[in-house]
Amino acid sequence: MPEVATHNPEETTALGRSWGQSAEPGLVVGMTGKLGAGKTQIVKGMAQGLGIKDRVLSPTFSLVHQYTSGRIPLVHIDLYRLDTPSQVIGAGLEQFIYDPTTVVVIEWVERWFGNEPPALVPPGVYRAVRIETLGETSRRITYDDTRA
Template sequence: MREIKISSEKEAVEFGKGLGKTLERGDVLALVGELGTGKTTLTKAIAAGLDISETVTSPTFTIVKEYNSGRLPLFHFDVYRLENGGELIEIGGEEYFDAGGICVIEWADKIAEILPDDTKLILLEYGENEGERIYRCTF
């Protein structure tokens, strides 16, 4: 796994924007990390890199939110409230994986068993210093 040290929220946003510019149709990005490690902040930055003009908010209660104003659609998931991937299948959520956009999934470890094999994983961890994060990426 590639390790990236992030020293500030500004660096996290820069990383996310850069990542958003490189993502391609059909990419699934799994974000895994403790509460407060910056999953939603990173998703907002990815959206900016996709030229999404809408305000991006965490879809905690709706599970998924669609954004269609950018160069590719963004399907933003927050699966914190789900027990497993079967619950996402029950509501048709896995259909987004093949919907021609980018899927970013917060708390993706909860549905790991249904994620596509080529899912890109980012583990977000707290760093040693205040505001510091470590991103461990499979890509």
């Protein structure tokens, strides 16, 4: 399983940027990691890599932000304020992961799927990402792709 060590926010953003540059429609990135781990930093990088010029802010209250100015539409979901899968479904978020034309990135994904990858529509790829906080600026990022 790929593992990347980062030592400052810029290195984490750079990893996200490379994912954004190589992303294909149907990619769903699900991220686990405690508050301040760097999940949103990765999304900022993905937006850059997709050529999105808008500023990326965490959709902590709105649950979802959509960016359409890049190479592929980006959907950014943050489940921090939700606790259970039924709340996620109730909030109407399920439709997004079944859209094979977008890139979707989800913070606090374990609140929705636990440790299971979601069922995707082909040609979707699910990238399971775990960010561990090792120190003030030290992070270990592991990820693994499952293809629909």
